Amino acid sequence: MTKVLVIQGAGMNMRGKAQVEIFGTATLEQINKDIEGYAKQLGVEVEFFHSNIEGEVCNALYAAHDRGVDAVIVNPAGFTTGTGPLRGAITQVSYPVIEVHATNPTARGTISAVLPVCKGCVYGFGVFGYYLALEAVKHATAR
Helix, strand or coil, rough: CEEEEEEEEHHHHHHCCCCCHHCCCCCCHHHHHHHHHHHHHHHHHEEEEECHHHHHHHHHHHHHHCCCCCEEEEEEEEECCCHHHHHHHHHCCCEEEEEECCCHHHHCCCCCCCHHHHCCCEECCHHHHHHHHHHHHHHHHCC
């Protein structure tokens, strides 16, 4: 079974509580529950990690590498425009990383600093974007 780590970045714990006019009313828990449902439909095993601390996200990427996950789906959220260690960590792991955003950050003038080191991205489809990323991972990692 394909194993995927879903990383929810800085500020995702505030989804459904702040900036609902941009990101909607779904909480992080609701988003993750939807992702679990998508994963079940696709026969993909998912685990979740959230942190507002970039170094912890890097550690999660490295630990996933050591555990042999097949892919990571990351919503960098507040780390999207950062130039910190996240980019470097993504380049050091053996699995594909797909960036996901429920909205289209480029439409708001935000350019992702993370995207150039990712396998691909899905922007602007709400929580369904995670389904699209899971589907891509499943096909990209088929053995």
